[in-house]
Amino acid sequence: MRAMRLLAPGQALEPAVLPLPVPGPGELLLQVLACGVCRTDLHIVDGELGEPVLPLIPGHEIVGRVVATGADVEGFVEGEQVGVPWLGWTCGHCDYCLSGRENLCPEARFTGYTRAGGYAEFTVADARYCFPVPGLTAQEASPLLCAGLIGYRAWRIAGGAELRHLGIYGFGAAAHILAQVAVAQGQRVYAFTRPGDHTAQAFARRLGAVWAGDADQPPPAVLDAAILFAPVGELVPLALAQVRPGGRVVSGGIHMSDIPSFPYRLLWQERSLHSVANLTRRDGIDFLALAPTVPVRTETVAYSLEQANEALDDLRNGRLSGAAVLLP
Amino acid sequence: MRAMRLLAPGQALEPAVLPLPVPGPGELLLQVLACGVCRTDLHIVDGELGEPVLPLIPGHEIVGRVVATGADVEGFVEGEQVGVPWLGWTCGHCDYCLSGRENLCPEARFTGYTRAGGYAEFTVADARYCFPVPGLTAQEASPLLCAGLIGYRAWRIAGGAELRHLGIYGFGAAAHILAQVAVAQGQRVYAFTRPGDHTAQAFARRLGAVWAGDADQPPPAVLDAAILFAPVGELVPLALAQVRPGGRVVSGGIHMSDIPSFPYRLLWQERSLHSVANLTRRDGIDFLALAPTVPVRTETVAYSLEQANEALDDLRNGRLSGAAVLLP
């Protein structure tokens, strides 16, 4: 099969032709129909996330068709369309796994990072961590599996259905999905972008944001919570300054530049600062049930498998409006 | 009556002889039996907390005896011993008041800050914010009313009864009470002090801490949460570095020096950073019911009313082990 592989951090991906993988017990062999390109992929390729399993096939926003099932697989049939997210395996018996926080399992394995991912024609995944994604095209479903999910988990931590005024910093793939979910629940969304990025601001308004402006400008209302999707530590004090007492600032990224020094008064009054890591299967089940009721529409830009480096570059340089998706 | 008053921030308190205050409807006239001296008093006197009502009688860890009751007071009788905490009044109808977070009420008034406090022979308090404190001497009960309460609220936010390994940074009045509560619930307490402060470390061990050491040293276990009572922003990244994924760092202070720049990886993995502000009446009711079952023993150093400036100085300079209490 054709695949794109990372041989060493900091290098471009290399095309390769590899044997078809074989599903073990409990696993699915999938033909990859679409695989989203995520900022986390960038962090892995650029060496900002340590110790990937090399050589690595990246990609963790996979939508595929079941081609074969390993022994003991239940609940999936050949031909079915399924999604494979970042969380690829957990131990099932640590304190985290036992208390609904398998996203923090210290032995967890991650798709496209410590397991082979979806920048390929085929992939193998543990069936217990896959989700059915019926009723959507592979291309439009793909960004739901990471950008959508991490945004949803961040939103829940930020206060979820209790929020009324929600700020979102960085209006890319995750934000454009989350904004739709929040607006559908009657929440007022305020979008903050790089100063002067009028394209992104117009995009945010089109998706229902009541206000869109520069990240260093005050919004027209005090925020109940702010979610940061841009990996820029300087945004932390800016966001804390816009949030009401008792409100939360949540960083959705896996990587972010240093958080600068800030005065304690920005945190005081029971404000709090959070990060979001990975996802649980429960997040996936809940989000994929909710998304069609909104309904969430994703904006995607298609690339061929061999254009993976180009897609990564476009994301790195902020040239995308919506989400990049490889169609192998 | 005799009182000590702040005429302007940055100055020493001045003794004064004032007319006896008169309780309005819903208020209690109290003879002050003891009034604790708190770091918040220091912040007010030193001008680090803005806009006190001047001239101000500080003091918000008041234990007094009911001398007279205003109209419409229910539930208190003359001669009864009651405590008056920092939270002196709330609006009762804002979003915060209606959702169990009256500590964040934007119209709240605070004892010894925006209402007259307990550095005096007598004081007047709104009965709805007072608590009965039977069965303890006034001197030993006094530190429970702020140091005890703020520690209890910080501990609840940090995870409360769910914690197993709790770090406490700064081992003064609040910490010495909270450590007893946590130890009584079977939690393992790790005490962090100024480097080389062996007196405070020995004090912590005597109160049940399983380990006591310098704030820049690693404890022998990964912490579930850390509570900071020392008003030193540099402790934030130190504490984050010792807390497990998903764990919380909670600052108990009303004032703290700037939080320095720190790398995002200290926050990542769903760690979070919180502050605690004020208290709710519910905190008071719960904590004052719990404290006698531990039972909490407070260590206090007595001062006369006229020694208030001396007590503040001793606290400012870290010369206290336990809590300073004025006995008017």
Add this chain to the structure above:
Amino acid sequence: MRAMRLLAPGQALEPAVLPLPVPGPGELLLQVLACGVCRTDLHIVDGELGEPVLPLIPGHEIVGRVVATGADVEGFVEGEQVGVPWLGWTCGHCDYCLSGRENLCPEARFTGYTRAGGYAEFTVADARYCFPVPGLTAQEASPLLCAGLIGYRAWRIAGGAELRHLGIYGFGAAAHILAQVAVAQGQRVYAFTRPGDHTAQAFARRLGAVWAGDADQPPPAVLDAAILFAPVGELVPLALAQVRPGGRVVSGGIHMSDIPSFPYRLLWQERSLHSVANLTRRDGIDFLALAPTVPVRTETVAYSLEQANEALDDLRNGRLSGAAVLLP
């Protein structure tokens, strides 16, 4: 002013001409524009709810226009349209009031039951318990204030936004509002009516229920929770039998016939049985913010003030589809 009054339980309401009430401190004088007729009114008039303050003006789904404000009223202006719900006053300092459950305050006073209500041309209400209701006609807003609110609180207790399959037993005023809220969140609603009541079943389907049938029939899916609006104790075991392990059955009524004997296995597997009592102001704020985003449409039948007895009779005999509203 004209009013309809209850002189003794079990009797019809009597028309009366009374002096205009005078608003005390913190109160609003309102011209009643619309007042919904609620099953609770029936229970009061029929003597099933003990000790109303007699002679009583019933009615607690009031929408009125502010005619005058008493001393110390903040946040309301003359001419504004406001709603007055069942919860008319609470003590503000009991355990319940201090922990976000003022609905259970033992000293609470209730509109149209222990305070004068809205079956009149004018009424007086404590401003702290009133809500602005802009942007709706009085007639359509009226049922939101009790039927809507109690349904919303029942739904939250049943699991709220976490639910996927929700059963509703009894499809009248409360159900027709709640169904819209649940459907808007992507939930699947199953409506249970009196056996053979095809009119109510068609009404439910029109409002988005995916299934409507007789109360003694099984729905096509296992329910996550069931809410009972019909005051019929026999429904409790029927509903428990349709709910999954860990699911909840919630009775929304203030009065219900006896719950019959049932086998423990219907409760086992961590099912639970709940009742809902009254509302909190927080419920009101949250629900009235959510309702316009659905948007909730109410179906009402208008009566003149003097037709109050007729409206009560129509409700008692199940002759209403939607909610009865008096227009004084």
Add this chain to the structure above:
Amino acid sequence: MRAMRLLAPGQALEPAVLPLPVPGPGELLLQVLACGVCRTDLHIVDGELGEPVLPLIPGHEIVGRVVATGADVEGFVEGEQVGVPWLGWTCGHCDYCLSGRENLCPEARFTGYTRAGGYAEFTVADARYCFPVPGLTAQEASPLLCAGLIGYRAWRIAGGAELRHLGIYGFGAAAHILAQVAVAQGQRVYAFTRPGDHTAQAFARRLGAVWAGDADQPPPAVLDAAILFAPVGELVPLALAQVRPGGRVVSGGIHMSDIPSFPYRLLWQERSLHSVANLTRRDGIDFLALAPTVPVRTETVAYSLEQANEALDDLRNGRLSGAAVLLP
């Protein structure tokens, strides 16, 4: 090895000599040091719990010593003392397993019911569901594994650390452990027994209950919650009548006689009625960490393995004060 087996419900257990079981992958072979006798065993033997796997070795309060480990076992070493509870296996991927409620997993298997239990010299258990129980004798640890755990889970559902006045109906094995936990947290425990059972009442008082009396008598305080360990449906309305508004009644049993008809007013005011089913591993970890800090002391009566029928009879007839334990 020697074992006691159930050949058909309703019959006495039969002694047998069986081959030593062999641990599969992930399993432990344990020498049984002690196995508690539980009311659930009675329900199985008496045929009140359907479809045990026959012939069955009952017993799910097992303390054993690791004799051998199967392939892929981590975290246990030979010679270590471990406990085996009721929950013996779960699927790990259903909605319940993924949301911290594996106790409700529809595919769960149970020790001594759908897996072989501990009424034998040796047993095999899935290591992921076993707990280390160091520092206690096997005999005293045994009742913690079911009576202790189910009581703890019931207590958490009832309100846990938030409770002040806790009623316990039925003062046997589970109650005598839970009472110690609650008293250690400063809670006031009220013990209700069969009318006239002065022995049990004295036992309860000795363990710290502030009041002990007949189940049909009112306690001297309104209860925040009540937990029912006696499998008697008639207790449900009695308990509801003693619980405050918003309070909970929790049945800890797996089987109970029918709940009789009761008036709705006993449930109204947001009281609620719950059952408890099984346990999660998280319950076990938390409870076994808490128990030694109390410290919990168990009262046990020892029987030989061959006296299993006698032990069951003594439990059935209420002749035990404390918990029966088989010592094979």
